[in-house]
Amino acid sequence: DNANQLQAQRDALAEKLQETETRNKDLESQLAELEQRLESSQLEQEAFRRNLKTLLEILDGKIFELTELRDNLAKLIEGS
Amino acid sequence: DNANQLQAQRDALAEKLQETETRNKDLESQLAELEQRLESSQLEQEAFRRNLKTLLEILDGKIFELTELRDNLAKLIEGS
Amino acid sequence: DNANQLQAQRDALAEKLQETETRNKDLESQLAELEQRLESSQLEQEAFRRNLKTLLEILDGKIFELTELRDNLAKLIEGS
Amino acid sequence: DNANQLQAQRDALAEKLQETETRNKDLESQLAELEQRLESSQLEQEAFRRNLKTLLEILDGKIFELTELRDNLAKLIEGS
Numbered sequence: 001d002n003a004n005q006l007q008a009q010r011d012a013l014a015e016k017l018q019e020t021e022t023r024n025k026d027l028e029s030q031l032a033e034l035e036q037r038l039e040s041s042q043l044e045q046e047a048f049r050r051n052l053k054t055l056l057e058i059l060d061g062k063i064f065e066l067t068e069l070r071d072n073l074a075k076l077i078e079g080s
Numbered sequence: 081d082n083a084n085q086l087q088a089q090r091d092a093l094a095e096k097l098q099e100t101e102t103r104n105k106d107l108e109s110q111l112a113e114l115e116q117r118l119e120s121s122q123l124e125q126e127a128f129r130r131n132l133k134t135l136l137e138i139l140d141g142k143i144f145e146l147t148e149l150r151d152n153l154a155k156l157i158e159g160s
Numbered sequence: 161d162n163a164n165q166l167q168a169q170r171d172a173l174a175e176k177l178q179e180t181e182t183r184n185k186d187l188e189s190q191l192a193e194l195e196q197r198l199e200s201s202q203l204e205q206e207a208f209r210r211n212l213k214t215l216l217e218i219l220d221g222k223i224f225e226l227t228e229l230r231d232n233l234a235k236l237i238e239g240s
Numbered sequence: 241d242n243a244n245q246l247q248a249q250r251d252a253l254a255e256k257l258q259e260t261e262t263r264n265k266d267l268e269s270q271l272a273e274l275e276q277r278l279e280s281s282q283l284e285q286e287a288f289r290r291n292l293k294t295l296l297e298i299l300d301g302k303i304f305e306l307t308e309l310r311d312n313l314a315k316l317i318e319g320s
Contacts, residue, residue, distance in 0.1 A: 010089050012094060014093055015274060025110060028107060034118065051316050058309050063226050066226070073295055076292065077296070130254055132317050135229060142226055143303060146306070150299050156211050169250050170250040180264060187268060188267060195274065
């Protein structure tokens with residue numbers, strides 16, 4: 001009868017809601033994990049880029065010093 | 081009475097399920113987007129590292145050529 | 161007597177002239193040899209300087225290529 | 241007569257000797273000057289070579305430092 005049918009519908013909906021909420025929690029934790037990974041990947045990339053910038057500055061210094069050496073060699077050749 | 085109460089419970093559960101499924105879809109699309117970003121970030125990083133490796137090989141070549149120049153200068157000084 | 165004295169003076173002068181001319185020839189050959197050494201030393205120095213100029217040009221090229229590499233590294237870091 | 245002839249010979253020889261000794265002095269001073277130039281040229285060349293050796297050592301240092309930079313870049317690429 002009608003009361004039994006309504007009860008069956010209610011129970012089926014409650015079960016379905018339960019599953020959907022479980023799936024929801026799972027998705028939320030996946031999302032949190034992925035955000036964590038993306039953030040730590042960005043932090044690594046920034047640290048990497050900072051290290052590269054330091055190497056770039058050292059390379060600038062070496063090129064400057066080679067240019068000084070070059071100028072001293074040129075003066076030596078001209079003056080000899 | 082009982083039938084009215086069951087119907088109210090069923091309708092409340094149906095509405096709650098609707099909301100939870102909507103939230104689910106939203107989470108799934110957020111997750112897909114984040115996976116996309118993480119993947120394209122990894123592809124960029126790999127391309128970046130390949131470019132750096134190319135620069136490293138060029139630097140190797142330059143150091144080799146400077147060493148040849150250094151040896152030629154040493155020979156010139158010794159032979160003079 | 162006077163004729164004998166004149167003859168002795170003449171002979172002494174002739175001998176002295178001989179020695180002086182011998183010494184002269186010796187000095188001229190020393191001078192020629194030294195001029196030769198100075199000239200070949202100058203030719204060597206010029207060849208040496210030309211070789212140094214070639215090395216200087218190669219060094220210029222290497223500094224230019226390192227600067228290109230530096231610029232490519234800078235662009236890579238900025239673009240990442 | 242004989243005495244006049246001998247006197248003329250003696251005087252000619254005395255004059256010739258004078259000229260030869262003057263030429264001698266000139267050659268000796270030329271020789272001394274050339275030896276001076278050769279010696280100072282050698283001193284200059286030695287100073288030049290010492291300066292070149294100093295530049296060679298500086299170049300060695302720069303190549304060493306570029307190699308360190310290269311190794312640090314390689315480690316950075318491998319570690320990323």
